[in-house]
Amino acid sequence: MFSRAYxxxxxxxxxxxxxxxxxxxxxxxxxYSFWSVSSFQTIVHSWNWENYxxxxxxxxxxxxxxxxxxxxxxxxxxxLLLGYPLAYYLSFYAGRRKELLYQMVIIxxxxxxxxxxxxxxxxxxxxxxxxxxLQYVHLTQHPLDFLLYSPFAVVLTLTHIYTxxxxxxxxxxxxxxxxxxxxxSQDLGASPLQTFWRxxxxxxxxxxxxxxxxxFVLSLGDFLAPLLLGGPSGIMISNIVVSxxxxxxxxxLGAAISFCMLLLVLALLFLSENLEKKWSFR
Amino acid sequence: MSxxxxxxxxxxxxxxxxxFAFLYLPIVTLIVYSFNGEGVGGFxxxxxxxxxxxxxxxxxxxxxxxxxxxxVALAAMVISLALGIPAALALDxxxxxxKGLFRRLVLLPLILPGIITGLSLLMxxxxxxxKLSLATIILGHGTALISVATTEIFAGLQKLDRAQxxxxxxxxxTYWQTFWNITIPxxxxxxxxxxxxxFTLSMDEIAVSFFLIGRDNTLPLEIxxxxxxxxxxxxxxxxxxxxxxxxxxxxxxxxxxxxxxGKAEIAAELLETN
Numbered sequence: 296m297f298s299r300a301y302x303x304x305x306x307x308x309x310x311x312x313x314x315x316x317x318x319x320x321x322x323x324x325x326x327y328s329f330w331s332v333s334s335f336q337t338i339v340h341s342w343n344w345e346n347y348x349x350x351x352x353x354x355x356x357x358x359x360x361x362x363x364x365x366x367x368x369x370x371x372x373x374x375l376l377l378g379y380p381l382a383y384y385l386s387f388y389a390g391r392r393k394e395l396l397y398q399m400v401i402i403x404x405x406x407x408x409x410x411x412x413x414x415x416x417x418x419x420x421x422x423x424x425x426x427x428x429l430q431y432v433h434l435t436q437h438p439l440d441f442l443l444y445s446p447f448a449v450v451l452t453l454t455h456i457y458t459x460x461x462x463x464x465x466x467x468x469x470x471x472x473x474x475x476x477x478x479x480s481q482d483l484g485a486s487p488l489q490t491f492w493r494x495x496x497x498x499x500x501x502x503x504x505x506x507x508x509x510x511f512v513l514s515l516g517d518f519l520a521p522l523l524l525g526g527p528s529g530i531m532i533s534n535i536v537v538s539x540x541x542x543x544x545x546x547x548l549g550a551a552i553s554f555c556m557l558l559l560v561l562a563l564l565f566l567s568e569n570l571e572k573k574w575s576f577r
Numbered sequence: 578m579s580x581x582x583x584x585x586x587x588x589x590x591x592x593x594x595x596x597f598a599f600l601y602l603p604i605v606t607l608i609v610y611s612f613n614g615e616g617v618g619g620f621x622x623x624x625x626x627x628x629x630x631x632x633x634x635x636x637x638x639x640x641x642x643x644x645x646x647x648x649v650a651l652a653a654m655v656i657s658l659a660l661g662i663p664a665a666l667a668l669d670x671x672x673x674x675x676k677g678l679f680r681r682l683v684l685l686p687l688i689l690p691g692i693i694t695g696l697s698l699l700m701x702x703x704x705x706x707x708k709l710s711l712a713t714i715i716l717g718h719g720t721a722l723i724s725v726a727t728t729e730i731f732a733g734l735q736k737l738d739r740a741q742x743x744x745x746x747x748x749x750x751t752y753w754q755t756f757w758n759i760t761i762p763x764x765x766x767x768x769x770x771x772x773x774x775x776f777t778l779s780m781d782e783i784a785v786s787f788f789l790i791g792r793d794n795t796l797p798l799e800i801x802x803x804x805x806x807x808x809x810x811x812x813x814x815x816x817x818x819x820x821x822x823x824x825x826x827x828x829x830x831x832x833x834x835x836x837x838x839g840k841a842e843i844a845a846e847l848l849e850t851n
Contacts, residue, residue, distance in 0.1 A: 320697030516690020
């Protein structure tokens with residue numbers, strides 16, 4: 296029913312824009328990663344593998360990447376641990392309050408990411424809210440100093456930020472489960488625990504995979520929470536990239552690290568897409 | 578129902594309560610300490626005051642940043658809607674080579690860490706000899722947020738009945754007339770929803786802006802600059818004000834949706850009784 300001119304009008308402008316402002320930049324990232332910096336701090340357009348060799352030679356780079364993945368994995372785990380039972384409760388037990396509670400999970404997303412990270416800083420600091428509270432009720436005599444400027448603070452803050460992201464797809468998949476399946480399982484004599492593990496949970500796996508991917512990928516690339524709350528032991532891979540693009544001025548090396556991150560993320564997205572397909576019910 | 582369901586639901590509400598406490602603790606702390614005379618930190622809060630709000634209202638740099646952010650958010654909203662609406666239509670109704678790649682590419686900034694998109698655009702602007710300014714941030718936000726516009730509007734299109742558009746074309750209206758008089762009005766709700774979402778995401782965006790910033794700061798970057806220098810209660814105050822405005826936006830959006838849903842339900846009932 297739609298003419299060729301109509302289809303061209305809706306297709307060409309977004310295609311062109313996306314080519315110029317997304318495809319070309321991502322391709323440039325790849326190009327830069329093969330270039331180098333001269334001693335006069337200019338970018339030399341000579342193609343070589345030096346940046347990638349450097350990545351494997353210098354321990355700090357791949358160790359930081361591993362640490363970032365370990366932090367992201369913990370954030371993913373805790374987000375699911377908090378998000379899944381919450382989604383299950385809302386979907387199956389909340390009754391009339393469901394819509395209100397759902398909105399209450401969303402509302403924190405409207406508070407700036409930066410501001411929430413900052414709020415955790417004011418809570419965890421040595422003269423912060425938590426430490427002064429603990430001393431006020433005489434639980435501790437001295438401020439606990441492992442709270443702030445540690446991987447713990449980064450994991451806590453990122454878990455706080457990404458729990459709603461993990462919650463949303465899980466909740467959506469739980470809502471899509473036909474309720475008569477649950478009733479059938481109970482009528483056939485399954486205990487509630489059996490019903491959960493044999494019926495509800497397998498059907499919610501696509502949501503879990505999507506939520507886990509969100510939490511892992513987004514926290515893997517974060518650089519603001521580590522800068523604000525991480526201290527030296529909480530440095531993540533993106534912090535190295537930021538410094539290479541700033542004071543250290545080595546764009547090509549920074550581009551090489553970023554491109555590795557991009558590949559890692561694309562691989563994870565591919566994996567999760569296939570897992571979701573495999574587990575979505577036919 | 579056996580007793581086991583009860584056993585399930587006995588700890589679930591407590592877990593939910595704990596998660597809500599965790600989600601709201603920083604927000605409540607933020608708001609309470611924006612009124613604390615002693616500044617940020619220290620328990621219990623004491624000497625309630627409006628002093629930080631007074632300092633905030635006299636702080637020109639913050640308000641300049643707020644104004645910049647509003648400009649960026651509005652412009653980004655226009656760009657991403659102007660491209661996201663046709664992109665959603667194209668994904669819904671056209672077949673073209675590379676459609677799968679196009680869909681993935683458009684959605685990529687939504688899931689990709691902002692640093693990668695920000696850096697890639699920085700390299701593009703450098704190669705094009707474009708000076709960094711608010712304009713480059715607008716291009717960055719506009720591009721990254723096409724993803725949001727496309728997903729929201731594509732979801733709206735899936736629910737849309739094409740019969741109205743077909744009728745309009747059969748009755749002799751041009752594609753252009755049909756687009757403006759039928760398609761867009763039918764997509765009003767998803768478009769408003771996408772616009773609100775894009776606006777707030779742009780107001781809050783920092784990872785992409787971080788690399789594309791020129792001389793003028795957006796609000797998140799102004800706050801970021803101050804945080805590097807130390808903790809100041811003015812940040813609590815401005816965040817509290819923005820939170821209140823966001824809550825108002827949520828309520829307005831919710832009302833709009835409820836009203837539309839209510840109308841749809843009334844219409845459905847009328848059709849059934851006839």
